[in-house]
Amino acid sequence: MKADAGRTYRAYPTGGQDRILTGWGHTARALWNVALEQRVYLWKQRRHSLRSAEQCRQLTVARGDLDWIEDFPAQAGQQILRQLDRSYDNFWNPAHSARFPARKKRGDRLSIPFPGQAVEVRKLNRRWGEVRLPKLGWLRFRLSRAVGGMIRNATVSRDGRGWHISFGVHTGRKPDAPNGKPPCGVDFGVAASAYVSTETEPRLTPPTLTANEKRRLKHLEQKKARQLTYAKKHQGGKYGRRLRTTIAQIAKLTARRAARRRDFTHKLTTDLAKSHGLIGIEDLRVKNMSKSAKGSVEAPGKNVRAKAGLNRSILDNTPGERRRQLEYKTHAYGSVLVAVPPFHTSRTCARCGRVDPDSRKGCGRLFACAHCGHEDDADHNASMEIEARARRTGGSDINSTRSAPEARVPADGRRRMREAPKPVRTS
Template sequence: MSDPCAVRQFSGHRARLALDAALARKIDAQAHAARALWNLLHVWWQMTPREQRVAAHADAVIRQARKEIDWLGALPAQAAQGVLKTYLRAWQNCWDGRAGAPTFKSRGKSTMSVDIPQGGNLQVVRVHRRWGTVSIPKIGHVKFRWTRHLPVGRNANGGNRITGARLVKDALGWHITFRIQTLEPMPTPHAGPEVGIDLGITVPLFLSDGTAFRHDPWLSAKEQAKLLRLERTAARRKARRTPGRPRSRRLDITYGQIAGLRAKAKRRALDWQHKTTTATAERYSTVVVEQLNITNMVKSAKGPLKAPGRHVRQKSGLNRAISGEAWGRTMELLAYKTARRGGSLVKVPAAGTSRRCSTCGRTTAGSRESQAVFVCKNPDCGWSGNADHNASRNVLHLYRIGLVVIPAAGRAVARRARRVKPATAR
């Protein structure tokens, strides 16, 4: 009998596949067939009258196409149904205002992927400590890197099981992402302290208790030099290319090497974010961050032709640095990790947190002497310290006085909530 206090959790786990050249070509063929099927569905959608655009008609079209087109047969039937469901869901998201209308998927720009909707067909087995095997439809048993406990064998039941998977290819090769369902006890309220966090670039995460999380560059000096050399080589080869002709094989190889280095940097960044957010969620009960409109923050300063902007190159470098830190992903990780541990993530207005003194509460001109140092110019205060530390203390204070951001009707609205705890001296 299942625990009535247990809650159902859904998560994903990505693992690297160990493929030889023949198996990689087979999965490539399935991914290309899935992309082509999406494009065929899009053509059928545009040519079909509105009243006939239903799932049953689309399913019949897919079945007929798989019979008549040989290379579409490389895609398993369940994966073809997954393409249809994804396409219909994309239109539903468009109608609900969550995304734009679906478009064609190009061969060079779209992500190669194959969906495996049924988890029972995977037959996941752990071979030994580092490797496991998974059965992929029309491919066979494939080894994958075992880095996390999975609900398989005796650990699998109605509440804990793998519900499906997805094969995804990036610059580092093919990976499999398992969709996992677990039944876990209801989390008890977290007993840890509250903390405010200031998101930055020089110091990615600065906490109100003085803790600072830093990281080294995602690529070593040797890797950065190699990336710069490859980018220059790609620029030269692209300039020599005749307009209207396909890219040369050398240019494709160079683009692949560049993508490999960038994918390696992204993987290291994601690993650091997971470790940092996990440590924060385990220690603190309430994590308070600023409500940032990152999309507006990374807009270009180029401006129109009639009114060109200033310091465009400096702003471009700042935009790249902000995008490289992936603040939005950090907040998403903190949101679900704090919730699973009985805590919560709260957002407060960001206006003035970096210019206001966290001790006297006043905003005095000239207090922000530099990007890293804050010295309060109020004669009655004079507090000095790290600017990011000062901002994180202000973030926490806004929460303690009840000024939090509450989503309302698709927009964030700052409201002064009922004060639960009085503001205390920090």
């Protein structure tokens, strides 16, 4: 049985447990890097593909020779090697977008994985629970929701806010039947975080940091820059205690900002999946959209700072994470997700279907069709066009409260949309 849901809780280790978990986190990072380096070396030298089964046997031998591996739980080490196997499998899978497994840096988030058989969970009361980890004992965590299934794996991690315990849970829940709700199109943007075609107002991401937090973050970043300059000039680049404290304070604020952004994303995607039977979104290439404009020494880019600000705004709205969440939430709540080509959605009239750059001059919020005179908010018009394309692609039989044009006027100058390759006929 595989895990089909995740549960994350805030963990509260004691002082001794905190020191042990911190050491284990660095050991896990080092073990990943050593195992990856070993695989790369053997492939380059002998064309030998090393897998976790062989490396687990070598890990058992190494535990008798190296103290830093001996103190590390054997189950966690074996789990890391299995995760490395999965990273390689994802890399070689043409249907997966994963890159080649990368080495983990010291500044990465600390994480210690455990298999489900190695942990035990018990409930203390309505608000608190404990999990028993190998060589650590009972670790308290805030029971903010029921586990609700069989635990298949567990991961202890630390970010800027503190320690967390995550469980991969097998709930056995089956996908819901089609909910029969009306379809919609959603336009994810920067000025408007999300504009739903069935709504009259955009959904805006609330401020992830207050005004005081923004000022404090700016002050800490300036302080860090001064301390880095001093460390490079007088300490040979070695980080001092004050610099590490500043970095930890910045990490706490950025983790808080990420948590608030993640909370809004979950609420948005859950509401969309529950309230609609068909959800159309743009098939965006976020990596291409957020490329740097700095260019090279020979051909430097233009408006580099402005493009960098735009990239931050695009990534701050997390369009890729919203699509990832919609993919599994629509499957769970009986709705359908359709990703349509994004070509000219902001320049296409949702009423007559014509594409004309004059309909939306500049980057204003008003869309005024130069042919039929249709006027609307530019993002809402784009969401209407996305919904129409989604219904033609994968949701023509979905009941709708609004009518989309049956016949669309051919758009002048429309780019060729990506289509599936047609089969070659053989005689």
